[in-house]
Amino acid sequence: MSAVVDKPKAKRKSGTPKPKYSKDQYLSWYELMLRIRRLEERALLAYSQQKVRGFCHVYIGQEAVAAGIESAIRPQDAIVTAYRQHGTALGRGIASREILAELYGKATGANKGKGGSMHFFSAAHRYFGGNGIVGAQIPIGTGIAFAEKYKGTDNLCVTMFGDGAARQGALHESFNMAMAWKIPVLYICENNGYAMGTSVGRTSNVPDIYKLGLGYDMPSEAVDGMNPESVHEAITKAAAHIRAGKGPYFLEIKTYRYKGHSVSDPAKYRTKDELNEYRAMDPTKTTEQKLLDFGFVTEEELQAIKDMIKNEVEEATKFAEESPFPDASELYTHNYSQKDYPFIMD
Amino acid sequence: MARILQLREALLEAMSEEMRRDENVFLMGEEVAQYNGAYKVSKGMLDEFGEKRVIDTPIAELGFAGIGVGAAMNGLRPIVEFMTWNFAVLAFDQIVNNAAKTLSQSAGEFKCPIVFRGPSGAAGQLAQQHSQTFEAWLANCPGLKVISCIDPYESKGLLKSAIRDDDPICMMESEMLYGMKGEVPEGEYLIPIGVAAVKREGTDVTIVSFNKMILESLKAAEELAKEGISAEVIDLRTIRPLDHHTIVESVKKTNRLVVVDESWPFAGVSAEIAYEVQKYAFDYLDAPVTRVNSADTSLPYAAVFVEEYLPNPTKIMKAVKEVMYTNA
Ligand SMILES: Cc1ncc(C[n+]2csc(CCOP(=O)(O)OP(=O)(O)O)c2C)c(N)n1
Ligand SMILES: [Mg+2]
Numbered sequence: 262m263s264a265v266v267d268k269p270k271a272k273r274k275s276g277t278p279k280p281k282y283s284k285d286q287y288l289s290w291y292e293l294m295l296r297i298r299r300l301e302e303r304a305l306l307a308y309s310q311q312k313v314r315g316f317c318h319v320y321i322g323q324e325a326v327a328a329g330i331e332s333a334i335r336p337q338d339a340i341v342t343a344y345r346q347h348g349t350a351l352g353r354g355i356a357s358r359e360i361l362a363e364l365y366g367k368a369t370g371a372n373k374g375k376g377g378s379m380h381f382f383s384a385a386h387r388y389f390g391g392n393g394i395v396g397a398q399i400p401i402g403t404g405i406a407f408a409e410k411y412k413g414t415d416n417l418c419v420t421m422f423g424d425g426a427a428r429q430g431a432l433h434e435s436f437n438m439a440m441a442w443k444i445p446v447l448y449i450c451e452n453n454g455y456a457m458g459t460s461v462g463r464t465s466n467v468p469d470i471y472k473l474g475l476g477y478d479m480p481s482e483a484v485d486g487m488n489p490e491s492v493h494e495a496i497t498k499a500a501a502h503i504r505a506g507k508g509p510y511f512l513e514i515k516t517y518r519y520k521g522h523s524v525s526d527p528a529k530y531r532t533k534d535e536l537n538e539y540r541a542m543d544p545t546k547t548t549e550q551k552l553l554d555f556g557f558v559t560e561e562e563l564q565a566i567k568d569m570i571k572n573e574v575e576e577a578t579k580f581a582e583e584s585p586f587p588d589a590s591e592l593y594t595h596n597y598s599q600k601d602y603p604f605i606m607d
Numbered sequence: 608m609a610r611i612l613q614l615r616e617a618l619l620e621a622m623s624e625e626m627r628r629d630e631n632v633f634l635m636g637e638e639v640a641q642y643n644g645a646y647k648v649s650k651g652m653l654d655e656f657g658e659k660r661v662i663d664t665p666i667a668e669l670g671f672a673g674i675g676v677g678a679a680m681n682g683l684r685p686i687v688e689f690m691t692w693n694f695a696v697l698a699f700d701q702i703v704n705n706a707a708k709t710l711s712q713s714a715g716e717f718k719c720p721i722v723f724r725g726p727s728g729a730a731g732q733l734a735q736q737h738s739q740t741f742e743a744w745l746a747n748c749p750g751l752k753v754i755s756c757i758d759p760y761e762s763k764g765l766l767k768s769a770i771r772d773d774d775p776i777c778m779m780e781s782e783m784l785y786g787m788k789g790e791v792p793e794g795e796y797l798i799p800i801g802v803a804a805v806k807r808e809g810t811d812v813t814i815v816s817f818n819k820m821i822l823e824s825l826k827a828a829e830e831l832a833k834e835g836i837s838a839e840v841i842d843l844r845t846i847r848p849l850d851h852h853t854i855v856e857s858v859k860k861t862n863r864l865v866v867v868d869e870s871w872p873f874a875g876v877s878a879e880i881a882y883e884v885q886k887y888a889f890d891y892l893d894a895p896v897t898r899v900n901s902a903d904t905s906l907p908y909a910a911v912f913v914e915e916y917l918p919n920p921t922k923i924m925k926a927v928k929e930v931m932y933t934n935a
Contacts, residue, residue: 377908
């Protein structure tokens with residue numbers, strides 16, 4: 262017979278300020294960020310085993326952006342982003358197993374093995390991809406939002422792009438039309454400091470990217486992207502503005518990628534010190550600490566979350582490994598909506 | 608004395624030699640300077656030529672291609688590198704509407720001596736947006752010359768000719784083959800634009816190809832030889848102007864033609880060649896011209912699709928046997 266022992270209850274650490282958000286909010290941010298982190302670590306491992314091929318750009322370091330966006334918008338809002346998209350897709354709720362299976366090029370993947378790491382799309386999740394051409398999604402996101410206004414909804418479209426993409430001319434054309442036509446689009450520049458090997462400062466005379474909106478009188482702000490709270494706050498405010506019919510909003514969210522641009526980039530263009538400075542702000546670690554300090558979880562409960570994510574990633578890996586590859590004949594599907602399209606078959 | 612160089616090193620030599628020779632030549636593009644090129648083609652050029660002449664651009668293809676066009680009209684000889692030709696689609700306005708038309712619309716007042724270069728074609732499992740070929744797109748446009756080549760020796764000579772040429776040139780390389788090695792002679796040489804090369808002599812069938820498909824064609828020819836079929840393999844090297852003479856002369860000898868072209872089949876390079884040959888060698892043909900292209904689809908990610916999509920020696924051999932009427 263064993264004595265029944267009360268489990269220790271989580272306690273707020275003395276001297277800790279009152280939390281701004283609820284326990285559930287912090288838990289869901291933490292869970293999503295950890296899910297992104299662990300799944301991508303697994304993707305990198307699978308890449309090194311040559312099970313994942315092609316380009317693979319990971320989001321590690323930038324997780325707080327995806328987390329803060331999702332908590333501040335509605336599921337029926339749309340999102341479109343670039344190729345560094347695993348985190349955004351997980352934020353939308355696309356399943357880990359489908360994402361990993363897609364990276365493995367399996368028929369059970371989010372897009373049937375057709376898109377790979379750069380191109381996930383899910384109509385059910387209002388997720389418009391996964392775009393490989395830098396900056397192309399800026400007008401596309403504007404158009405998705407245009408359609409919402411046209412249909413008379415109060416949905417918005419979160420249109421995400423990198424600091425490098427901010428230098429494409431399409432940004433200006435989109436900003437201008439979005440303001441002129443009061444399109445419900447939330448532009449988010451995820452400024453992670455670099456476009457491949459090019460630092461933001463080397464691309465322009467205007468390193469403060471948020472200022473690009475000001476020339477169009479678009480409300481534009483810079484936001485700390487290393488914690489989900491500040492991202493959530495900024496987006497909540499911007500979304501309210503947009504839903505009130507006042508047109509677009511621009512947020513430059515400052516973040517950092519811990520890994521190279523893609524798997525093949527040794528990232529020699531930045532210093533160890535700079536990397537370490539941002540590592541100290543690691544959003545998964547700081548949020549974990551907050552959960553403990555606020556007395557939202559005990560060490561034991563925290564461990565249970567970690568185990569849950571670990572199992573999820575294991576299960577997703579098993580699913581990806583065991584799933585079948587697509588049939589070669591699928592090359593001819595999804596090229597045209599027309600079912601009997603006459604392909605050249607010589 | 609010949610040396611063994613990688614394709615990227617041969618291209619680097621071509622650019623560097625021409626920049627030493629003519630101070631109006633400069634290189635610009637994404638990651639070409641400090642990063643030494645996304646595929647290290649411009650390695651060391653920033654150190655040698657400095658920031659004035661080796662210029663990192665922001666990601667702004669339309670803008671920097673247009674800056675190249677303006678600079679070319681005003682006396683400079685820009686080399687504009689696209690990280691891949693897929694991204695040059697953003698710059699097609701400047702290439703097609705401006706570079707290609709400068710001489711015509713100014714009635715000769717202005718030239719546009721510019722080289723647009725970068726890799727074209729599929730490069731593994733890079734999926735729909737990063738796997739396209741652009742030879743046919745650009746060769747369709749009068750005013751442009753289009754080179755597509757992967758042999759280190761030939762690419763060096765062709766790029767040097769391109770930089771010295773007074774017309775706008777689009778040069779297509781290969782992401783997969785920048786590391787491919789070949790003999791490159793010491794010292795100065797040029798290879799003329801618009802001249803194909805016979806890579807392997809043969810008597811039974813002519814295989815015409817270009818860029819990395821030349822390697823697949825040569826592999827097929829090797830296999831065919833074992834079966835007693837003698838294939839002549841021609842590397843176009845330049846797509847526009849097209850060297851029909853070399854093709855037609857070969858077909859007059861072999862009486863059979865297979866075109867191997869990584870582009871999509873519709874209105875592609877293979878279609879143009881088939882037209883030329885039926886027009887100028889009709890009486891010599893013993894079988895309809897056949898082609899092996901990439902599939903008439905976008906290229907999805909998974910490996911099975913890449914295999915199904917691209918031309919390969921097996922598909923080429925099958926096409927050859929078709930024109931030889933020896934298919935089982
Ligand atoms: C039009 C175009 N040009 C170039 C590229 C090659 N490329 C892919 S990602 C990238 C850097 C983009 O940087 P950024 O927008 O800051 O996004 P990040 O990778 O930092 O998320 C470049 C140059 C491309 N995919 N599309
Ligand atoms: Mg960036």
